[in-house]
Amino acid sequence: MVGSYLLAQVTDWLASGRNLFLAIHVLGVACFAYIVARRLVPLLRAERDPRWDRPLARLSKVCKFWLGQWKHPRYKTAGTLHILIFAGFILLATRAFTVLIVGVSENFVMPGLSGEAGHIYNIITDYAATVVFLCMVVAVIRRLIFKPGRYEVPERFGKTHKADAVFLLALIAILMVADSLFAAAKAAGQSQQGQPVEFLAVLSLPWLLQVALASASLPTLGNVYFGAYLLHEITFYFLLCYRPFGIQFHVETSLFNVYFAKLERGTLKPVKWGVSDERLDQVKSFGVKTYEDFTWKHMLDFYSCADCGRCSDNCPANAVGRPLSPRFIGIKARDYAYQHYPMFGRSGNGKALIGNIYSEDEIWSCTTCGACEEECPLLVEYIDKIVDLRRGMVDDGNVPQSLQKPLKALESRGNPYGKMEKKRADWANAKEFQQVCPVKTVGKGDSADLLYFVDSITSYDDRMQSIGRTTARILDHLGENFGILGAAEKDSGHEVRRFGEETLFAALRDHNAGAIKASGAKRIVTADPHAFNALKHDYKDIPPVQHISQVIASEVKAGKIKFNALENKTNVYTYHDPCYLGRHNQVYDDPRDVLDAIPGLKRVEMTRSKDRSFCCGGGGLMLFYEPKEEERMGVKRVQMAVNAGANVIVTACPFCMVNIEDAIKVAGLEGKMSAIDLAELVDQQIAREEPQAA
Amino acid sequence: MEILVCARRVPDTSENEIELNSAGNDIEHDELVYSINEADNYAVEEALQIVARVGGNVTVVTVGGEGDEEVLRREMAMGANHGVLITDDAFSGSDGRGIATILKAFVQKGNYDLILTGVQAEAGGAQVGGMLSALLDYPFASLVNSIEVLDGRKLKISREIEGGNKELHEIDLPCVLSIQTGINEPRYVGMRGIRAVASVPIPTFSASELALDPSVVGEAAAKVKRVDYFVPALGKGAEMLHGNREENVDRVLELVAAKGGLK
Numbered sequence A: 001m002v003g004s005y006l007l008a009q010v011t012d013w014l015a016s017g018r019n020l021f022l023a024i025h026v027l028g029v030a031c032f033a034y035i036v037a038r039r040l041v042p043l044l045r046a047e048r049d050p051r052w053d054r055p056l057a058r059l060s061k062v063c064k065f066w067l068g069q070w071k072h073p074r075y076k077t078a079g080t081l082h083i084l085i086f087a088g089f090i091l092l093a094t095r096a097f098t099v100l101i102v103g104v105s106e107n108f109v110m111p112g113l114s115g116e117a118g119h120i121y122n123i124i125t126d127y128a129a130t131v132v133f134l135c136m137v138v139a140v141i142r143r144l145i146f147k148p149g150r151y152e153v154p155e156r157f158g159k160t161h162k163a164d165a166v167f168l169l170a171l172i173a174i175l176m177v178a179d180s181l182f183a184a185a186k187a188a189g190q191s192q193q194g195q196p197v198e199f200l201a202v203l204s205l206p207w208l209l210q211v212a213l214a215s216a217s218l219p220t221l222g223n224v225y226f227g228a229y230l231l232h233e234i235t236f237y238f239l240l241c242y243r244p245f246g247i248q249f250h251v252e253t254s255l256f257n258v259y260f261a262k263l264e265r266g267t268l269k270p271v272k273w274g275v276s277d278e279r280l281d282q283v284k285s286f287g288v289k290t291y292e293d294f295t296w297k298h299m300l301d302f303y304s305c306a307d308c309g310r311c312s313d314n315c316p317a318n319a320v321g322r323p324l325s326p327r328f329i330g331i332k333a334r335d336y337a338y339q340h341y342p343m344f345g346r347s348g349n350g351k352a353l354i355g356n357i358y359s360e361d362e363i364w365s366c367t368t369c370g371a372c373e374e375e376c377p378l379l380v381e382y383i384d385k386i387v388d389l390r391r392g393m394v395d396d397g398n399v400p401q402s403l404q405k406p407l408k409a410l411e412s413r414g415n416p417y418g419k420m421e422k423k424r425a426d427w428a429n430a431k432e433f434q435q436v437c438p439v440k441t442v443g444k445g446d447s448a449d450l451l452y453f454v455d456s457i458t459s460y461d462d463r464m465q466s467i468g469r470t471t472a473r474i475l476d477h478l479g480e481n482f483g484i485l486g487a488a489e490k491d492s493g494h495e496v497r498r499f500g501e502e503t504l505f506a507a508l509r510d511h512n513a514g515a516i517k518a519s520g521a522k523r524i525v526t527a528d529p530h531a532f533n534a535l536k537h538d539y540k541d542i543p544p545v546q547h548i549s550q551v552i553a554s555e556v557k558a559g560k561i562k563f564n565a566l567e568n569k570t571n572v573y574t575y576h577d578p579c580y581l582g583r584h585n586q587v588y589d590d591p592r593d594v595l596d597a598i599p600g601l602k603r604v605e606m607t608r609s610k611d612r613s614f615c616c617g618g619g620g621l622m623l624f625y626e627p628k629e630e631e632r633m634g635v636k637r638v639q640m641a642v643n644a645g646a647n648v649i650v651t652a653c654p655f656c657m658v659n660i661e662d663a664i665k666v667a668g669l670e671g672k673m674s675a676i677d678l679a680e681l682v683d684q685q686i687a688r689e690e691p692q693a694a
Numbered sequence B: 001m002e003i004l005v006c007a008r009r010v011p012d013t014s015e016n017e018i019e020l021n022s023a024g025n026d027i028e029h030d031e032l033v034y035s036i037n038e039a040d041n042y043a044v045e046e047a048l049q050i051v052a053r054v055g056g057n058v059t060v061v062t063v064g065g066e067g068d069e070e071v072l073r074r075e076m077a078m079g080a081n082h083g084v085l086i087t088d089d090a091f092s093g094s095d096g097r098g099i100a101t102i103l104k105a106f107v108q109k110g111n112y113d114l115i116l117t118g119v120q121a122e123a124g125g126a127q128v129g130g131m132l133s134a135l136l137d138y139p140f141a142s143l144v145n146s147i148e149v150l151d152g153r154k155l156k157i158s159r160e161i162e163g164g165n166k167e168l169h170e171i172d173l174p175c176v177l178s179i180q181t182g183i184n185e186p187r188y189v190g191m192r193g194i195r196a197v198a199s200v201p202i203p204t205f206s207a208s209e210l211a212l213d214p215s216v217v218g219e220a221a222a223k224v225k226r227v228d229y230f231v232p233a234l235g236k237g238a239e240m241l242h243g244n245r246e247e248n249v250d251r252v253l254e255l256v257a258a259k260g261g262l263k
């Protein structure tokens, strides 16, 4: 082997290793194939999940989120590093394969990369390898010295992943060095032998190594060349086969994970794909109880998580010390899969996940706010998994006592408070209100073009009834022919569904859908983003639905709504995005446009706004749940408004109002901070003067 | 272990606005929603947990009418093996002793090791459990808040007594226990569970099937009769605090201290 340098041609330096290299190739590829096959075993036993549709939409996701690394700049340092590394990998892929093949076929040149194109490609990749190498150095320094908080692993979730992370970074650095050394030794040898030298990019890692090797003897260069090749090959295959055991499996899986990612926001997966609602009763078990109840895509999510911690960094439940950190929903499932689907031997044991790797409180702690999913660069899904786990718990009767009463009341009375159905429209029927703003109840001979879907909290909660009344007044001002369902309306069931009670949800939905259709209305409006999301995504075959902020915004644009100037000009307003209006339905600008149309209104943004909005604490049944937490989400949110310099929080959701008003009290900010619903503010500022007679 | 749980359907206090009827001796029953009496639900859960540990069957029985099938189904959806409805026109208007007499007749047709009742019905007098045990000549313990099955047909139970203290007893089987709420965390039953048992037949028993003499039950035999039902007028005892938060907190502390609640 060592004698190989005696050969005259640099390209012959590898000749004596050919069999060895070939053996390593075969071994490496075989190992990788075996590992991947084993990793696929649970996916084949998983629940079905049809994601083969709409290839164009999926490809465009791949272009944006995978190739385009769309989410990464949200974290500046880590994001920049990742974009550089990713770009480097993409560029270097061809070079790496070329090098691998050269070991067994010395004169191999990748098609398309001969001649000039090859030289240019080499120069680019010289720099790419250098950049990736430097990124590894920076990343290791970050991990070891700056230690960003989001990488920490709280004790209850297991051991730190730092060693693994650093080890993997080091391996990539070694790969880059080996690649560069290979090129450098070759160039140095060529130059000593008076052959045409492959030009190395100035100041790149290969170039620096070439300079260092310039005076080395030919035999040394031969050994270095041979050694660099071996190091490159071994490191390459080691990485390939080691990644499926740790946090870097995403290098292989991310492309698939993004391609198969969920396409529709705000929706939930059905209990079982391919089973119609009518046949649901025949399904033996609901939801996820054992690992194998997850869908294959959800398992792919587990493999794909890069452990970057961004989801948990943005999770409000995690922020207030609830026992939930979305990152570990994934990591714990992955650890479980690795343990129960080992490389050798029998796999799977169908153990219950709740009580084993997840706690009940952990799963109930989620407000389904969507902050985690919004942040994940790999488009990992959490809400569907959490809802599926809840479905499993509900099916086993495993529901906190605090939620059983409201669920029972929803079943018997159609609202979580257990209030009488006939009182559902009391907010509208009060005499004084009927005089200024008559609200029709459709169905009793009355019909309307526009149906105002009020939902439970606005119907029954004394404070929130004001949102109902102001919404009605705005519709009245617009001259809409509108009505409500009154006693025929039941809870939209939005949270019922998200808390895993699918059967009860279906009953509420079917009832409401029937009443809505019978009303003959052509459009629906609601001021409750949860109802909005339910009607828009969970109901089928009902008229189109809008949130009141969308209606107001378009009427402001059309000039049909004009505002009086604010009297109090010292107030500073900030808008809190409700999760189910903002993140889940992308209505960010309409409420802001409305606010900005009010003369004299000074508005500031909180740092966490729009798609990074921080959940106020959750709506619907979440108001009944008694979470284990150190602080309230609402209190944190109110502090954010204080930090932004605001003293009025505007929101557009009755549940946000409950949480924020409570939080203002808890934070001791009464008198210094107040909250108002967009509809209330609009109603207060709307210019109502009668049109001037011509 | 064969366990019988006596359950009752009551208007759900949290989901109804209770109004008096025009005669003023009962509540208005139109538009009411009903559910199983809360304590009875805990009793069923406890029975299910015992059976899960030591094996056996759980039967839930109720004395009432057709509408009461609803609670039996709910408890069957929880996991009870059988639901039984005891119904007869002759039973209407029974007082506590009457109900106990009816239940006794039913118990004697079966072979139960343990009979559980809720500690009391929301509208009831906490009498049936005790009377049933006396009629059957079984041992009885009330306010039970934990049950452990011992060898040799014995149970170890604890009872909640004044001031939150606990008392431990051994009790021989068969026996009757009245179960305190909070003994466990009853499992959730949704529509799906109820639908799954919707077509399971529920056997019914009438007075004659239980060989009961109609003259010992029902209104005629009742020696306790409700003569009035009223909502007490709000008394004086309440004091509204009207200060700001700090003042109110101080005042509450003072009041509690004055009553000896703070030492």
Ligand code: SF4
Residues within 6 Å of the ligand: A311, A314, A315, A316, A317, A318, A324, A325, A326, A365, A366, A367, A368, A369, A370, A371, A372, A373, A382, A383
């Ligand atoms: S949806 Fe919201 S609360 Fe739930 S895990 Fe994600 S970020 Fe946390």
Ligand code: SF4
Residues within 6 Å of the ligand: A304, A305, A306, A307, A308, A309, A310, A311, A312, A326, A327, A330, A375, A376, A377, A378, A379, A380
């Ligand atoms: S799920 Fe996504 S955001 Fe969360 S740690 Fe994994 S890769 Fe990062």
